[in-house]
Amino acid sequence: MNKVEHIGIAVNSVSQAADIYQKLLNTQVYKTEIVESEGVLTAFLQTGPNKIELLQALNDDSPIAKFITKKGEGIHHIAFEVDDIVAEIQRLKNEGFVLLNDVPKHGADNKLVCFVHPKSANGVLIELCQRI
Ligand code: ZN
Numbered sequence: 711m712n713k714v715e716h717i718g719i720a721v722n723s724v725s726q727a728a729d730i731y732q733k734l735l736n737t738q739v740y741k742t743e744i745v746e747s748e749g750v751l752t753a754f755l756q757t758g759p760n761k762i763e764l765l766q767a768l769n770d771d772s773p774i775a776k777f778i779t780k781k782g783e784g785i786h787h788i789a790f791e792v793d794d795i796v797a798e799i800q801r802l803k804n805e806g807f808v809l810l811n812d813v814p815k816h817g818a819d820n821k822l823v824c825f826v827h828p829k830s831a832n833g834v835l836i837e838l839c840q841r842i
């Protein structure tokens with residue numbers, strides 16, 4: 711894996727959280743995007759080489775809604791950039807990791823994504839992402 715691509719933060723309201731993170735990081739949201747398959751509204755901020763993804767649930771079935779009900783707002787996942795997501799999925803399967811999806815799916819910010827179950831990674835949801 712190349713680097714941390716972004717850190718995902720589950721929030722109740724992207725617009726409210728964007729106000730806070732824009733002030734905190736002293737930068738503007740550069741992209742907002744709805745990911746229908748996950749039922750989320752996302753907003754991205756960048757500071758130096760690092761990105762923050764704010765995630766708001768759009769319906770009760772969204773994984774973000776379930777996360778917030780269980781744990782409240784907070785860090786939801788860490789995403790790592792990979793060059794070849796299919797090869798990484800196979801490598802992690804061979805290593806015994808439990809993946810939430812075996813086949814890469816379209817995520818936010820023009821990426822193919824795959825998630826590693828938090829039970830496989832000491833309680834942290836890990837996202838692999840490959841630029842399309
Ligand atoms: Zn993400």
